[in-house]
Amino acid sequence: MEKEKNEKKTQFCLVGKFFYDFEKAFGKKSRFYKHMMQSRVEFFKAIRSLVDNKIEVLEKKASAANKKEMTKIKVE
Secondary structure, eight states: OHHHHHOOOOOOOHHHHHHHHHHHHHOTTSHHHHHHHHHHHHHHHHHHHHHHHHHHHHHHHHHHHHHHHOOOOOOO
16 A cells, blocks of 8 residues: 555656557667657647647637627617
8 A cells, every 4th residue: 555655647748658668669770660750740730730629619609609799779
């Protein structure tokens, strides 16, 4: 029980660990590693596209909400 109290709990990014494990297993000079590093770039570009899309959706919702609040005033 004393051992359990003294153990440090480490948190890490699973994606980062995935690529780190490949680096350790195959080395930085392997063709496999180079392909994996390029796939990491593509992975983050894919995440960026999802975030950009969500921002666009939220901006459209905000714009639509602003249009509903307007009222037409008749001027004589």
